[in-house]
Amino acid sequence: METTEKNNLKRGLALFSGGLDSILAIKLMERAGFEIIPLFIYTPFISRKFPLEIKREFISLYGKEFAERVIIHETGEDYLNLVKKPRFGYGKNLNPCIDCKIFFLKTAARYMVDLGGAFVVTGEVIGQRGMSQRKDAIFKIEKESGLTGKVVRPLSLSYFPETILEKNGLIDRRMFPSIRGRDRKTQLDLARRLGIKNFPQPAGGCLLTDPGFSSRLKVLLMEDLFETKWIHTIKFGRLIVDNGIYVVARNNDENMKLLFLKEQYNIPVYVPDFKGPVVAVIRGEMEYAKLLSCKYTKHCAS
Numbered sequence: 141m142e143t144t145e146k147n148n149l150k151r152g153l154a155l156f157s158g159g160l161d162s163i164l165a166i167k168l169m170e171r172a173g174f175e176i177i178p179l180f181i182y183t184p185f186i187s188r189k190f191p192l193e194i195k196r197e198f199i200s201l202y203g204k205e206f207a208e209r210v211i212i213h214e215t216g217e218d219y220l221n222l223v224k225k226p227r228f229g230y231g232k233n234l235n236p237c238i239d240c241k242i243f244f245l246k247t248a249a250r251y252m253v254d255l256g257g258a259f260v261v262t263g264e265v266i267g268q269r270g271m272s273q274r275k276d277a278i279f280k281i282e283k284e285s286g287l288t289g290k291v292v293r294p295l296s297l298s299y300f301p302e303t304i305l306e307k308n309g310l311i312d313r314r315m316f317p318s319i320r321g322r323d324r325k326t327q328l329d330l331a332r333r334l335g336i337k338n339f340p341q342p343a344g345g346c347l348l349t350d351p352g353f354s355s356r357l358k359v360l361l362m363e364d365l366f367e368t369k370w371i372h373t374i375k376f377g378r379l380i381v382d383n384g385i386y387v388v389a390r391n392n393d394e395n396m397k398l399l400f401l402k403e404q405y406n407i408p409v410y411v412p413d414f415k416g417p418v419v420a421v422i423r424g425e426m427e428y429a430k431l432l433s434c435k436y437t438k439h440c441a442s
């Protein structure tokens with residue numbers, strides 16, 4: 141094999157979610173001598189945080205040096221279209237996990253090629269979660285993304301066919317853990333052994349799996365308002381569908397978030413001149429937003 145080819149085989153992209161499994165997968169590969177570039181794919185559904193806050197969280201969890209290496213890719217219209225009309229359908233809520241994973245892998249594949257890598261690492265554990273982590277689904281996702289044989293899953297390596305790395309004699313599956321199922325004990329032991337002390341709790345990430353958020357999202361879908369700015373807006377406050385569509389902040393933190401969205405996306409927002417909640421107007425009238433703000437405070441004179 142040519143040296144350049146060897147060099148490429150020592151570099152990979154990792155789908156990094158910020159959680160324990162993906163950091164473990166990265167550490168295991170680095171320990172095995174590979175250069176891994178972490179890629180975090182930010183969708184408007186990922187959490188109630190914005191990319192800057194996410195970067196800060198990575199710094200506090202994993203240190204500045206690691207956080208600086210993380211590429212944050214923000215999704216656009218193509219991802220929204222996928223959520224609106226998934227080819228492979230939804231999970232329990234509005235989570236199109238199979239389509240989403242294909243999208244993530246395809247995105248990682250593009251970065252992989254651009255950065256001269258040869259494989260994509262994921263923190264997937266066989267049998268851990270719902271439909272997207274069943275083996276048949278995993279194979280389908282891999283095939284659809286055009287990465288057959290190039291997706292390395294260090295946590296469950298022995299349950300999968302050989303990848304490009306084994307075929308080239310660069311890793312030995314016996315050196316990797318064989319994790320399967322939902323029990324997190326092995327991951328926690330491994331984290332201790334690899335010196336990983338801080339990591340967020342699993343789940344709590346993607347709002348598409350949240351029944352409450354999914355029902356809010358259906359309002360946007362039905363009203364043809366499925367846009368990034370409105371998706372961010374309905375993450376906060378009380379959603380009022382009456383005389384239009386409004387979001388009323390419930391506390392000062394939500395006031396600040398709505399004001400941030402006003403600045404970021406120029407969304408119309410009612411800011412009271414009394415001590416009351418900020419109201420975002422997704423569709424409707426400022427006058428009605430003022431009435432709503434009044435309704436949810438005792439400091440309104442009118």
Ligand code: SF4
Binds near residue numbers: 236238272346347349
């Ligand atoms: S939980 Fe959300 S981010 Fe994860 S695969 Fe499903 S839709 Fe995508």
